[in-house]
Amino acid sequence: MPNDKRGGHMTDWWTLAVILGLAVVTVVTRSFFFISSRPWHLPHWAQRGLQYAPIAALAAVIAPELVMTQGHLIASWQDARIYGAVAGIAFYIWRRGAGQAVLGTIVVGMAVYLPLHLGLGW
């Protein structure tokens, strides 16, 4: 499909080749330590440490998304993300153990976030 929005220095074939390369990167990174079939074992301390990797990775992705804008800490409390996140967490703690607490976290968080963000411009 021709693409006239972009400069003429790139062809679709170039972009499609990049996309194929990105797909290979997805498979290689997600399978990295089990591509090879050779027997090999993680050291015991690493296995214990990896128990903390999931929550650490999630927290590392979330925290900057809540308290930073354009690479800087936010300086104002008028930020819809904070109130959306607090509402979502509060709902999770209240409904903990009940079915679909995560879904409720999303719904309640957005119900607080969207009016502040779209209505007040926070």
Next chain:
Amino acid sequence: MTALSAAGRLRHALSALARHPEFRRGARDISGVAPGMAAWGLMTGVAMINSGMSVFESVAMTLLVFAGSSQLAAIPLIAAGAPVWVILATSFCVNLRFVVFSAHLRSYVMHMPRTLRLLVGYVTADMTYVLFVRRFAQPPADSAQRQAQLAYLTGCGGLSWASWQTASLLGIALAQWIPVRWGLGFAGILALIGVTCSLTTTRMRRISAGVAGAAAVAAFALPFKLNIMVAIAAAVALSLLLESPAPPDRKPAE
């Protein structure tokens, strides 16, 4: 003939997996997160079109790459015509957390043939990995557990792939009517928050989350989203230091 019987065997194996109770369990676990992921996928579709990629390129990227943060990092580089190796290296660095996850998953999947392992790797994005190791604290010990874990992965990974793709394709189709400034992508962050809450079952894990969050903010200026890797390394290292020395037969923390 051989190909036909291979296809028949595959169909048979898949229908056996789909009837397994863990298949439904995996699908149910991911369905709680799916709306947030879908909002994120929707905004990724919008972002691809808005960057100037053609519809065909955007559809190809969504169907093949299946990695939101890697796509979002690559989109501006593609639009700017950056060298291929820079785009691929950036994507690799953004995906480094998956390399860590693959070390964790290795003992769970080594019993499978390599092609199946690569397929499992491909569908195991953040949420599938987190939910899978939350459900199964230990690698499979016998063939019944192998079947149960594969069924869970199929249900969880399959539904997550399908809902992400549906949402992204919808985003590509609706791009001109959904402005990025609405901030619908925040639902994806809320989904991550919900799953993080569900993992805070021990004090050490809460400490790990706090350390990782603070480190990711402090190291934010690093290129290629390397702050994520710094944060994981800091949190895991500190947790190992603080953890009370465990007797060798102690079960890993839930």
